[in-house]
Amino acid sequence: MEAQHLPLETSVFIAPVRSAWIRLLQFSRKSNHDGISSTWTFTGRLQDFELSEAPPFYTASYVWGENLHDQSTTTTTTIALESGTLPVLSSLTPFLNMVCAHTDFSAKDWWWIDSLCINLKDTQEREDQVKIMGSIYQRAKRVIIWLGEEREPDSDCTGVTRFLSRLSSLPPEFRTNKALRTKLLEKKLDAQWRGVGRLLCRKWWTRVWTLQEYVLPPEARFYCGRHSISRGKFKSAMYNIHLCSTGSGDYSNELIPRHAFDAAFNRRRIHQWYQRYNGMGLVALMAYLGNQSATDARDMIYSVLGLINEQDRRLVGTAEYTSSVEHIYAKLVRSFWNEYQSLDIICFSHLFNPHSGNLNPPETGGGKAVPSWAPDWRARVEFSSPVPLMVSQSASEYIGNFRPLGSATFKAKYDAPGPNLKRKANVRFDDNLKEMWCDGVILDTVEGLGGLEDCQTRCRSHVCRDSGHEVVQSVRTGQEEGKRADASLAIVQRITRSLVLDRRDKYLRFHALEQYVSSFLVLCHACIANDGCVDNHGESVRPIDELFAVWWQQNKHVRIGLKTMEQHITTTIAASTNPSLFSQIPIPTLQPSYYFVPPSPKLPACDNPESEDQDSYLTRFHDTVRKKSRKLMVTSQDYIGMAPCRARLGDVVAVLFGCSIPLLMRRVGVREAWTIVGEAYVDGFMGGQVERMIANGDAEVVKLRIV
Ligand SMILES: [Zn+2]
Numbered sequence: 001m002e003a004q005h006l007p008l009e010t011s012v013f014i015a016p017v018r019s020a021w022i023r024l025l026q027f028s029r030k031s032n033h034d035g036i037s038s039t040w041t042f043t044g045r046l047q048d049f050e051l052s053e054a055p056p057f058y059t060a061s062y063v064w065g066e067n068l069h070d071q072s073t074t075t076t077t078t079i080a081l082e083s084g085t086l087p088v089l090s091s092l093t094p095f096l097n098m099v100c101a102h103t104d105f106s107a108k109d110w111w112w113i114d115s116l117c118i119n120l121k122d123t124q125e126r127e128d129q130v131k132i133m134g135s136i137y138q139r140a141k142r143v144i145i146w147l148g149e150e151r152e153p154d155s156d157c158t159g160v161t162r163f164l165s166r167l168s169s170l171p172p173e174f175r176t177n178k179a180l181r182t183k184l185l186e187k188k189l190d191a192q193w194r195g196v197g198r199l200l201c202r203k204w205w206t207r208v209w210t211l212q213e214y215v216l217p218p219e220a221r222f223y224c225g226r227h228s229i230s231r232g233k234f235k236s237a238m239y240n241i242h243l244c245s246t247g248s249g250d251y252s253n254e255l256i257p258r259h260a261f262d263a264a265f266n267r268r269r270i271h272q273w274y275q276r277y278n279g280m281g282l283v284a285l286m287a288y289l290g291n292q293s294a295t296d297a298r299d300m301i302y303s304v305l306g307l308i309n310e311q312d313r314r315l316v317g318t319a320e321y322t323s324s325v326e327h328i329y330a331k332l333v334r335s336f337w338n339e340y341q342s343l344d345i346i347c348f349s350h351l352f353n354p355h356s357g358n359l360n361p362p363e364t365g366g367g368k369a370v371p372s373w374a375p376d377w378r379a380r381v382e383f384s385s386p387v388p389l390m391v392s393q394s395a396s397e398y399i400g401n402f403r404p405l406g407s408a409t410f411k412a413k414y415d416a417p418g419p420n421l422k423r424k425a426n427v428r429f430d431d432n433l434k435e436m437w438c439d440g441v442i443l444d445t446v447e448g449l450g451g452l453e454d455c456q457t458r459c460r461s462h463v464c465r466d467s468g469h470e471v472v473q474s475v476r477t478g479q480e481e482g483k484r485a486d487a488s489l490a491i492v493q494r495i496t497r498s499l500v501l502d503r504r505d506k507y508l509r510f511h512a513l514e515q516y517v518s519s520f521l522v523l524c525h526a527c528i529a530n531d532g533c534v535d536n537h538g539e540s541v542r543p544i545d546e547l548f549a550v551w552w553q554q555n556k557h558v559r560i561g562l563k564t565m566e567q568h569i570t571t572t573i574a575a576s577t578n579p580s581l582f583s584q585i586p587i588p589t590l591q592p593s594y595y596f597v598p599p600s601p602k603l604p605a606c607d608n609p610e611s612e613d614q615d616s617y618l619t620r621f622h623d624t625v626r627k628k629s630r631k632l633m634v635t636s637q638d639y640i641g642m643a644p645c646r647a648r649l650g651d652v653v654a655v656l657f658g659c660s661i662p663l664l665m666r667r668v669g670v671r672e673a674w675t676i677v678g679e680a681y682v683d684g685f686m687g688g689q690v691e692r693m694i695a696n697g698d699a700e701v702v703k704l705r706i707v
Contacts (some may be wrong), residue, residue: 012084013046013119013458019128021050022136023117024057027079028107029100042079042096044086046117051132051139057110061138061213062146063091063203064115064295079116089115095146095223102226112136123321130319134306137216145214147204150225157204160195161227166237168229174243181244185255193255196241199224202258205267208292208299212306214267215274230258235268257384266384269402270307277307281400282316283336283345287388290351290381297325300377301332315339323625330374330433334413337427339589340398343438343658347391348375350644350678356380357460372675373436374707383458385627389502390414390679391661393508403507413503413511417657418688425658434707435673440656441690441699442680444639446664448473450632451554452645455547457629463646469631471554474649488571491560494640494683495568496520498632500620501681512620521618524569525582527552544587545618551625561638590618633680641685644678653680654704662686665704673707 017023027044040668049055054589077093078085088096092115109569112119129136137143167184173495174180204210208257214703220231229237242265245255255261266288273280287306294300302319315335323331336345354369356379370376377481387393388403393401393414418427428437451460459469496517504510526542526666527549556566563571573579630642635653643664651666654674662685664677693699 011119011121012081012086014083016119016125017048017129020052021048021640022054022112022129023048023113023130024054024110025079025116025507026107026110027096027100029097038102042077042088042100044079044081044534046081046083046086048227051135052141055110057142059140059143059213059217060092060095060111060113060146061143061204061210062095063207063210064089073626084114092116092146093132094149095144097585098146098223098226099144102257104228112140127319127321128493130302130305130692134212134216137306138211138218139216142215142219142221143213145204145210145220145222147202147222147224148695150227153644155198157195157199157202157224158520159192160199161222161224161229163192163196164237165233165682166231167240167541170240179343184244186258186554195196199257200264205260206261206292207296208289208425209303211267211270211289211292212304215271216306231271235271235561238264238268254547259291259507262438263373266402269386273402274307277309279312280307281398282308282312283348283398284392284400284402286375286377287351287381287392288350288384288386289382290388293380297324298322301328305445305701308553311339322483324368325378326368326370327368327433329377333374333436334429334433337429341422341425341658342398342660343373343425343427343656344391344399344660345375345675346373347661347663347675348391349373350389350700352376354379355461355463355646357382357462357465371434371436382460383627387507388628389661390508390681391659399656401507413508415688416655416662416682416686416690417658417660418691421688421691421694422655422660424654424701427658438656438658438704438706439701441694442656442702442704443653443655443662443667443685443690443702444585444635444637446633446643446647446649446651446653447476447636448558448560448632448634448648448700449643450551450558450645452551452625452629453554454550454630458627459629459645461646469645470651471558473559476559482590488563488568489575491568492572493517495560495632498619498641498681499624500617500700501628501630502683502686504620505615506620506623507511513617514665516617516620519588521569522582522585523548523574523588523618524552524566525573525591526587527556528566528570529583542587545589547622547626548618555632558632558634560634560640588616588618590622612664630681633682635682639684641680641682643680647677651677653682655685656704665706668707671705673705675707 015025023046025044025046027042029040029042031038031040048637069655076097077088077090079088092113100107119125147157148155150156150160150417170180214231221228222231222234241255241261247284255411269278270285270288282301282304285308286300289300289304298319298321301316305313305316305319308316315338316332316382317335320328333343333345336344349372352375353372358380359376359378381388391414392399414688424439426437428441429435449472451471499510499520500512500516501508504513504516523544529645530544530549532543557564560568573582576582624642629645631645631647633641633643633647635641639653641653647664648666651664653662654665655662662680662682664680666676667673668675690699
């Protein structure tokens with residue numbers, strides 16, 4: 001349900017509907033002949049029922065239209081009731097016509113259709129109905145999802161539901177039979193595939209309210225014109241499309257535009273989660289919906305109340321449309337802290353901030369800003385990943401994620417402050433929710449940042465669009481050098497871990513494998529050997545994963561301690577027992593299908609092909625660099641890690657005691673205040689090590705004021 005006011009002149013709603021009550025509608029149409037042409041008029045009746053006593057009823061899920069203040073969104077269509085006439089949204093009229101003409105329905109059916117059954121002019125009634133919205137959809141016998149007419153201007157979806165039915169009922173051997181899959185990619189089916197793409201590009205998939213409307217009812221059916229497909233079959237079709245794409249190699253064949261496919265596929269995953277757990281984590285869900293939108297930004301929270309777990313629902317409280325968006329987003333952080341004694345939610349401002357592509361940053365005068373410690377859920381994040389941030393690590397109870405259901409529960413591994421300091425966070429908020437205080441330790445200042453130019457990152461930030469993703473490093477004076485003189489091998493190990501955020505799987509369940517160091521060295525060695533060497537066709541002599549090669553070219557000169565990364569690599573290779581082996585070992589690829597004997601007793605073997613998640617060092621590298629857009633980071637004391645790509649030199653890395661992930665922060669204003677830039681991985685500081693630093697007098701606890 002979109003939250004807007006209909007241009008309703010006089011109320012046809014005789015009395016407000018009481019809490020836990022709903023209004024249901026029966027409607028039909030009749031044809032009027034005036035001798036020349038015939039038109040249809042709708043008649044109907046509204047009746048109040050206590051929700052628990054209501055007769056079986058249908059609900060409808062549809063798109064309201066962009067601007068409801070615009071008179072053009074309401075047609076002259078009305079439903080004649082005894083108490084007056086009820087105006088109908090123009091986007092709803094074709095739906096009502098379909099229902100009246102279809103044999104699936106009868107004039108005796110009861111319907112709950114939000115824009116017709118709630119008096120939206122009555123704020124109290126609207127808030128009360130939003131409160132029980134989840135129960136209304138759960139109680140409905142079936143939701144009818146209206147995707148529009150088969151043929152709409154610029155969107156011809158003729159025959160698509162039938163094609164989807166066919167895809168849903170492919171024989172089981174489809175999974176293993178490549179020939180069967182190839183058959184589906186034949187040219188004669190191109191038009192059908194394009195139709196599916198067009199259907200998934202329709203607005204319904206991007207509206208945040210439609211999510212719980214789709215998930216909650218026991219039965220759901222999609223209608224495109226008069227043709228329909230059940231939710232179950234639709235989900236199977238999506239899964240088989242997924243297998244067609246991934247099973248045949250990668251997404252290069254692009255059966256369907258990726259963003260359109262993701263929207264439908266993600267809904268499938270959310271429905272599975274809902275069925276299994278009967279309630280999801282609010283924050284994970286909102287992050288997963290980063291590519292969705294709502295007419296009223298407050299509904300980014302309220303529209304999912306019916307889908308989240310009991311504890312998070314309590315935390316949000318009642319939907320209220322009298323406070324500003326900024327206040328409601330900031331209040332969510334405070335409620336989260338009060339409920340869980342955790343500030344992990346602030347990590348989401350890494351992705352959801354005013355510098356994201358679709359919002360105008362506050363310094364250009366664009367809109368009121370939420371404080372930097374509160375995620376701005378208005379930001380649009382095109383690629384909704386099941387595990388978008390380090391804080392989404394598996395088994396973080398307060399946040400959660402959307403890893404496949406097969407995964408059991410795991411133990412959260414990133415815990416920068418550790419359990420003891422977590423209890424000493426001393427978090428406080430000012431009354432108008434502009435400032436927040438938390439105790440913590442400032443670890444160090446960022447002195448070098450690696451590059452991400454041409455790495456196809458998912459970053460859409462304004463900041464990076466202006467300044468690019470170049471390497472930056474401050475110049476050191478002679479005396480400052482060599483604060484830490486770690487051996488090159490130790491430095492290489494730290495870089496290796498950083499580049500995969502010390503994890504071996506994309507759901508961030510397990511620590512990185514030691515073998516990754518060998519994989520990283522072989523990749524770097526191949527890049528060095530390739531430098532300037534091309535064959536007769538201009539191709540590299542030893543082909544290397546393109547992303548890695550591009551990344552290497554711009555990052556090899558990043559200085560760590562006294563040497564560049566490249567020098568540390570060559571030193572490590574030269575010190576191994578058999579350096580010549582490096583030119584014979586197969587170069588790691590995205591498929592973890594190789595295994596080799598390490599060239600040095602100090603170095604473990606490459607990725608084990610038996611690894612249960614089938615992730616390789618390279619797939620993890622892709623995840624960090626391309627999907628999560630993280631830059632290699634070196635601090636003034638030569639700590640190594642990964643920074644958000646909009647980091648700058650001079651930003652600091654801090655461990656806030658209330659937050660399990662270290663944060664990159666920036667000083668602002670005259671009175672000492674800080675803003676949050678995003679999550680930081682700092683190798684060696686991800687598991688409570690600061691506690692000992694404090695005990696040894698190597699770190700000082702400070703009270704940080706964050707704005
Ligand atoms: Zn960027």
